[in-house]
Amino acid sequence: MSTVLFSLLLGSPFAGSLLCALFHKRRALEIITAASSGLTFLSAFWLVSVVMAASPLITPNGWWYADGLSAYIIIIVSGSAFVVALYSIGYLRRQIGSGKVDDRHLWLYYLLLNIFIFTMMLVLLSNNLGFLWIGSEASTLATAFLVAFYERESSIEAAWKYVIICSVGIALALFGIILTYFSALHVVPATDNALNWSSLMQVAKNLDPAVLKLAFIFVLVGFGTKAGLAPMHTWKPDAYGEAPAPISALMAAGLVNVALYSLMRFYILVNTAVGGAFVSTLFIIFGLVSMAVAVPFILLQRDFKRLLAYSSVEHVGIIVFALGIGTPLAYFGALLHLLNNAIAKMLLFLTAGNIRMAYGSKFMRKATGAIKVIPVSATFLIVGVFAITGWPPFGVFVSEFTIISAGFASGNSIPAILCISIITTIFVGFIYYTSRMVLGVPNRPVTGGEANTASLLLLGVLLAALLLLGVFIPSPLQKCIDNAVIVLKG
Amino acid sequence: MGAISLQTIGLLIDIFAAAILVTAFLIVSSRSLVFYIRLFALQSFLLGVVAFLVVLGYGETHILIAAFLTIALKAIAIPMVLTRVIERIQVRKEIDFSVNIAASLLLCGGMVVLSESVAQSILSGQQTDSSAVSRVLSVSIAMMLIGLFIMMTRKKALTQIVGLLTMENGVFLSGLSITYGMPLIVEVGIFFDILIAVLILGVFVFRINKTFETISIDSLRSLRH
Numbered sequence: 001m002s003t004v005l006f007s008l009l010l011g012s013p014f015a016g017s018l019l020c021a022l023f024h025k026r027r028a029l030e031i032i033t034a035a036s037s038g039l040t041f042l043s044a045f046w047l048v049s050v051v052m053a054a055s056p057l058i059t060p061n062g063w064w065y066a067d068g069l070s071a072y073i074i075i076i077v078s079g080s081a082f083v084v085a086l087y088s089i090g091y092l093r094r095q096i097g098s099g100k101v102d103d104r105h106l107w108l109y110y111l112l113l114n115i116f117i118f119t120m121m122l123v124l125l126s127n128n129l130g131f132l133w134i135g136s137e138a139s140t141l142a143t144a145f146l147v148a149f150y151e152r153e154s155s156i157e158a159a160w161k162y163v164i165i166c167s168v169g170i171a172l173a174l175f176g177i178i179l180t181y182f183s184a185l186h187v188v189p190a191t192d193n194a195l196n197w198s199s200l201m202q203v204a205k206n207l208d209p210a211v212l213k214l215a216f217i218f219v220l221v222g223f224g225t226k227a228g229l230a231p232m233h234t235w236k237p238d239a240y241g242e243a244p245a246p247i248s249a250l251m252a253a254g255l256v257n258v259a260l261y262s263l264m265r266f267y268i269l270v271n272t273a274v275g276g277a278f279v280s281t282l283f284i285i286f287g288l289v290s291m292a293v294a295v296p297f298i299l300l301q302r303d304f305k306r307l308l309a310y311s312s313v314e315h316v317g318i319i320v321f322a323l324g325i326g327t328p329l330a331y332f333g334a335l336l337h338l339l340n341n342a343i344a345k346m347l348l349f350l351t352a353g354n355i356r357m358a359y360g361s362k363f364m365r366k367a368t369g370a371i372k373v374i375p376v377s378a379t380f381l382i383v384g385v386f387a388i389t390g391w392p393p394f395g396v397f398v399s400e401f402t403i404i405s406a407g408f409a410s411g412n413s414i415p416a417i418l419c420i421s422i423i424t425t426i427f428v429g430f431i432y433y434t435s436r437m438v439l440g441v442p443n444r445p446v447t448g449g450e451a452n453t454a455s456l457l458l459l460g461v462l463l464a465a466l467l468l469l470g471v472f473i474p475s476p477l478q479k480c481i482d483n484a485v486i487v488l489k490g
Numbered sequence: 491m492g493a494i495s496l497q498t499i500g501l502l503i504d505i506f507a508a509a510i511l512v513t514a515f516l517i518v519s520s521r522s523l524v525f526y527i528r529l530f531a532l533q534s535f536l537l538g539v540v541a542f543l544v545v546l547g548y549g550e551t552h553i554l555i556a557a558f559l560t561i562a563l564k565a566i567a568i569p570m571v572l573t574r575v576i577e578r579i580q581v582r583k584e585i586d587f588s589v590n591i592a593a594s595l596l597l598c599g600g601m602v603v604l605s606e607s608v609a610q611s612i613l614s615g616q617q618t619d620s621s622a623v624s625r626v627l628s629v630s631i632a633m634m635l636i637g638l639f640i641m642m643t644r645k646k647a648l649t650q651i652v653g654l655l656t657m658e659n660g661v662f663l664s665g666l667s668i669t670y671g672m673p674l675i676v677e678v679g680i681f682f683d684i685l686i687a688v689l690i691l692g693v694f695v696f697r698i699n700k701t702f703e704t705i706s707i708d709s710l711r712s713l714r715h
Contacts, residue, residue: 128673128676130672130673130675130676130679130680131676131679133676133680134676134679134680134682134683137680137683137687138683138686141683141686141687141690144690144694145690148694148697151697156694156697156698157698159694160647160691160694160698163687163690163691163694164641164650164654164691167654167687168638168641168654168657171634171654171657171658171661172634174661174680175634175661175664178661178664178665178668178669178672179612179668181665181669181672182612182668182669185669191673192673195672195673195676208615210611210612210615211612211615214608214611214612
């Protein structure tokens with residue numbers, strides 16, 4: 001049964017990619033992408049229920065692996081992919097209508113979107129850390145042309161930086177993985193298994209701590225680059241700002257979590273092997289630095305999608321900070337924040353897509369008075385901004401509150417206070433810019449209208465989910481996160 | 491395989507590793523893009539030879555395919571792609587520096603010394619024989635650092651690609667030296683990724699050239715904040 005399940009999870013996006021390569025009709029591409037990502041999302045639910053009963057799940061050949069942590073993140077990533085696939089249909093139809101996209105680009109978009117989803121599944125289901133690396137680099141390559149999609153000077157520049165910076169990062173991570181393999185070769189009996197997560201965890205306590213510490217630094221820099229931790233985040237505002245809105249949404253809600261997942265795997269391994277405060281301290285420092293770095297750029301921003309990119313840097317910082325605190329409560333907060341941030345980021349990036357289509361610009365000073373022009377999207381925008389900046393009654397508030405109280409409870413009071421003050425400052429910046437966008441007076445004739453009803457309905461579902469998570473946590477979700485926390489504890 | 495031949499192979503690995511390091515230094519001191527790519531091809535060829543020597547000396551047959559791939563892809567295919575890119579875009583072929591050659595060489599020399607001490611600290615805790623292969627670890631770390639240095643100080647888009655590939659060569663060499671290479675299927679996947687990366691970056695170089703009329707990354711400065 002495990003084989004069937006893994007085949008579904010990896011096979012649906014893979015089949016989607018193949019079919020997209022074969023078919024060129026718009027309708028066919030839309031159906032293939034929606035069906036393959038929908039099937040992946042459904043299989044993810046099946047995976048969660050299987051893993052809850054018996055964890056971990058490994059295929060007989062030892063290549064693929066899933067436990068509570070991977071199942072939870074697969075739900076988030078495949079769910080984000082499904083939402084983005086559905087939203088893309090309306091978004092790209094409008095872009096074709098306005099002549100911004102031709103048939104060849106449409107085909108490329110859906111093909112690469114499917115490959116992108118496949119590479120993320122590859123990372124999340126690999127037992128072998130080498131495969132995990134291959135999937136990570138492949139995800140950068142799959143998104144390269146999506147970032148450069150509009151072929152403007154600025155988007156080619158962004159894509160160039162993105163591929164170069166992430167490839168350098170990931171090359172350093174590969175050295176970290178080789179060092180891990182080196183330390184394992186002496187203690188894992190069969191060398192073919194020495195890169196397998198399932199064998200590594202069994203011998204974690206016998207691995208050489210000195211080598212693992214060095215390995216962890218390389219892995220942290222490497223996957224930290226992919227996650228967009230400061231100071232390796234410089235590609236992020238460019239790439240998120242230039243990619244089509246649905247792709248930015250999937251990068252911020254999916255790819256970021258995939259990179260964080262890779263970091264968490266090494267976090268667990270090195271924590272078990274080395275113990276003590278080594279890993280925690282590094283995570284707390286990187287987390288706080290990422291949050292702090294985002295502040296000035298959020299306060300002085302002209303471009304809404306770049307604003308969101310810096311918000312992504314901030315929230316990755318919050319999650320890494322929470323992992324650094326390292327108590328079960330902090331783990332719970334970090335994992336819940338993963339979900340809340342993913343939903344809120346999708347809501348905001350997709351709304352940014354609506355605004356861009358209406359105004360033909362992503363610059364905030366050009367897109368004013370949205371409430372009069374596109375009232376529904378404007379409402380989503382303002383509510384989404386309150387949600388992402390941590391206001392009740394939305395989910396982000398609950399997870400941030402959990403993380404900060406875990407910080408105080410574990411004696412990390414000064415970092416926790418820093419965390420609160422940064423979040424508050426960022427709130428001010430966000431509200432300043434969005435109130436001008438939403439309220440203000442439309443300063444020029446607006447050409448595009450509101451997005452179609454299906455897209456707006458999709459955004460409504462995201463908003464409802466955020467609201468629900470702010471009020472209470474459904475018990476299946478609670479159980480799912482609890483299972484993931486057990487994995488994080490090592 | 492007798493003890494003497496193993497010693498000979500160890501000596502050969504040392505010599506070839508030293509030669510690889512020399513190519514990295516020559517890249518740093520080179521002014522011409524064409525020369526950059528030829529040196530990279532030579533470097534990859536030498537790397538392939540080291541992989542073959544590891545197969546010969548230590549019987550790790552799974553590296554054989556990785557050795558072939560190194561020579562076929564990194565010493566032949568990728569340099570050919572990059573040379574075509576240069577010919578097609580007919581760019582001014584000299585390289586701009588932000589750090590001059592003398593200072594660059596001095597800094598890279600410092601990196602070699604640093605790499606030696608990092609390599610010692612990695613190997614010190616292990617009970618492995620100090621075989622010739624593990625001695626190569628310091629060379630591999632030095633190559634990663636030099637690759638990074640090239641990317642930071644040489645301002646053509648193509649030199650950035652060569653810098654990245656030099657780093658990748660360093661990472662491959664490190665795997666060869668301390669773990670006798672990664673499992674084959676992983677190694678093949680990594681080669682596939684690198685090839686795709688070079689093709690994608692090659693396409694971007696065309697586009698950058700088309701939109702900016704130059705392939706210096708200095709013109710990539712429109713995105714700020």
